[in-house]
Amino acid sequence: MTDLPATNRTMLTEVKPEGVLELYLADLPMPTPKDHEVVVKVQATPINPSDLGLMVGAADVTSARAIERDGLPGISMNVPEAGMRFMAGRIGQALPIGNEGCGLVVAAGAAPEAQALIGKTVALIGGEIYAQYRCLAAQMCMPLPDGTSPEDGASCFVNPLTSLGFVETMKLEGYKAIVHAAAASNLGQMLVKICKADGIPLVNIVRSEEQVALLKGIGADIVLNSNDEDFVEKLTAAIAETEAFLGFDPIGGGKLSGQILGAMEAAAVRRMSAYSRYGSDQMKQVYIYGALDVGPTILNRNFGLTWSLSGWLLTPFMAKAGPEIVGRMRARVAAELTTTFKSHYSHQVSLEQAVDVATLQAYNAKRTGEKYLIRP
């Protein structure tokens, strides 16, 4: 067993009652593993939109300024009043961050399954991973093939399992095809590859011609630019052709979810012989799975009464899907880690750089094609 340092540098986020969010590093005591636990030296951990929701939340990043806490760097940001209501539940709590990552097992408890991991490179999930070390149950680690690079192992869970979860949702709910918004994301690119391999029609919605070219380049058949003047007509035609009455939208705010439901309804109405003021009897489902836009969702309800707009979250989905489906999903991720599920990182930063004001403002912009990897 390696000699571990006495402290574990960890990133924390805290909302203060006076309307300020602080994001900072702290040297916490090094944890000692219990029997079934291992200590992983974190080598790479991505900044996902879901992490930013906790790191930054509803704070105003334009107000960010550098601070120091106990000699370590940090950032302080103002939180607008509406944002404070949104985050009321976390006031006064210093919360660790980091949903997933990859690292080397450097210490383990006495249990054989923990001991068996010593020296292995593992992917891990479970929060608190924006740190030098993470102590967690051995079963939360997925051993990676020898020679897997930290970059390739860092994003084994969130995006791969979410994109596979969309396809499993489609099967469970009896749909034939999928509409995906903000489809040029890392997750969207994985979904393009999965659907292409599995022969599932996928209607991709993006926001620029560059993104159209990007997705066409990796084999997407249908890519629509929501800034095109005839976007709604094209979307309706694509849904009519593919019968994509299931959609996933990570934006959430604004009109897009409602536009997708409206286009689904228009496509369904084309097949009806008689008018009904209640609309078509085709079920139409859109899931909001993120909040790239935390503004209000606006639904112009031109889609009858046979529809549903719902939240989608990976963990409860996996609980509902059950161990057989989840096992299938995990096995596919492991098998296709450097192909279908390969993530691309535009920037690599240290923990210290991640709490630099300019760097925060850059990764928080969530520009398509930009993705940050923390190397603690």
Place this chain on the structure above:
Amino acid sequence: MTDLPATNRTMLTEVKPEGVLELYLADLPMPTPKDHEVVVKVQATPINPSDLGLMVGAADVTSARAIERDGLPGISMNVPEAGMRFMAGRIGQALPIGNEGCGLVVAAGAAPEAQALIGKTVALIGGEIYAQYRCLAAQMCMPLPDGTSPEDGASCFVNPLTSLGFVETMKLEGYKAIVHAAAASNLGQMLVKICKADGIPLVNIVRSEEQVALLKGIGADIVLNSNDEDFVEKLTAAIAETEAFLGFDPIGGGKLSGQILGAMEAAAVRRMSAYSRYGSDQMKQVYIYGALDVGPTILNRNFGLTWSLSGWLLTPFMAKAGPEIVGRMRARVAAELTTTFKSHYSHQVSLEQAVDVATLQAYNAKRTGEKYLIRP
């Protein structure tokens, strides 16, 4: 068999391509019943919000003016451009109206089940009931106890089955209590009585102190006025107390559906020990079952990711619930027609009066406590 007149005066609604909706009477040929059909002389038929959606749709009732077609009275209204898009599917079609009613069977086809109804007072469902006569399958009629008045028999289906459908939805989806918006309606009053009889906690939302008094007067426990300054706090407290994580909203437009989801989440979060930026894992469901406000639905998504907002419609619900549940619902309506399911009509009008401009503007205002019954 009674001698029937040669024509059947019928109300029709038609959207014309130039942006006008006409609501008018026409003398159509008297139908001849097929073997399994009966002809019902319509004695009473209510004007429900669902009927108004077809009669008036997205037309501007303030622009209504009297017209005459083939010597019979009618009304012409302008339709705004957005309304024309909404009703594009019905342009050029003269559509009959009237979802339900009550009448006397005056003619029947040869089949025994049709013949058996001759001379009976029946409740009927199936559209086209704003007319002097309606020819329909015998099985679409529900014979009423001798001596049932046309007023009592007119609204046997839409409101009674919808209010019972809410309770059955609650049971099917595993909820314990219900939030109901615009709860002072005829349907809302039925729901109060059902829930009181069945011991189901019901959180009623109304829009005035008069409506609070009305519902308290018929035995409602929890009635909240959405115009109160502390409405959201009271709603949250009521949901926390009753665990009402299922809501029904006939308004649809505006912020109310989202406010209900937000209050459900706030109530659920109170029971959580640790903060999660994804919100509570308590499923929260609101159904929009009407469109008293056809404006956009605005969701300020302060309710995590475990939620669903969906359309609710009686016919597909009954198809999904299956014959056993539907049979139970129908039997209860018949047994409690003059108690739980008694409707109150503030105005009775003839077919001719129903197509009078001032009368239309009055019933289309859908004022709580006002309900119109057509007596053809």
